[in-house]
Amino acid sequence: MRAVIAEDAVLLREGLTRLLREGGFDVVDAVDNPEGLLRAVERHKPDICVIDVRMPPTFNDEGVRAALVIRRQWPEVNLLMLSQYVEERYAVDLLAGDSRGIGYLLKDRVADVGDFLDTLRRVAAGGAALDPEVVSQLLVRSGRQDPLEQLSPREREVLELMAEGRTNNSIAGALVVTEGAVEKHVTSIFGKLGLPPADQAHRRVLAVLRFLEAAAR
Structure with missing residues (x-):
């Protein structure tokens, strides 16, 4: 490249x-x-x-x-x-x-x-x-925001790691859970954030954008 x-x-x-x-x-x-x-x-x-x-x-x-x-x-x-x-x-x-x-x-x-x-x-x-430090600070600021309030603590952890650019396999390793469990959390995140069906990569980007938009308010 x-x-x-x-x-x-x-x-x-x-x-x-x-x-x-x-x-x-x-x-x-x-x-x-x-x-x-x-x-x-x-x-x-x-x-x-x-x-x-x-x-x-x-x-x-x-x-x-x-x-x-x-x-x-x-x-x-x-x-x-x-x-x-x-x-x-x-x-x-x-x-x-x-x-x-x-x-x-x-x-x-x-x-x-x-x-x-x-x-x-x-x-x-x-x-x-x-960067994980950027994500961490945005999460602290996002405590008062609404779209993320629907997420469970584990789903917020998954979304934080998604924002770092990690794959499902990498997220599973970081949280010490199965990749199947991560996939279920990701699907739930998409649903709670109201993301329409699309290719998986695009939906992940949209989820991270929702996270950033909420944190920036």
Whole structure:
């Protein structure tokens, strides 16, 4: 898969470039500013971009704004955002539309090379992934929200893990239950959130979006 990296810190940019190449990605460009990122995407049409949330010149939300431009102009390009801190509003902004092919991780996760590359591959293939810390904070904030109040405590745990981009098998391992039990919980979640029949992957994305929308209120 072809990748573009946008990270202003030179050591991290070079480290990510090497890590991705060793993980089987073809890094076609690595830039240090949002304008360079947009030019690189226009030129290369990569499968995925790895983007720092905060970039020059103000180090505020330039990376997010560039990602939103990419989402509008090149919707087939998948995006994995990296952030130094948990910034929930950016996650919600990015996932407010179609969240397929979107990931949001803390930079600390890069240190776990295997998990990071697995997440990158999942997002590059059109999946969604949220950092567990982001999910945790959104859950705390969502205590007063209505759509999630219908869910049982176990169903909320399953939805939290779904928001991290986990498969049913991975969720079963994390909760120490059978995959069949997870499938029943997922089906119940779909029903309680009023999600119409559709392909399984799309319904999972919609469920995560309901979760994020409720948490953002």
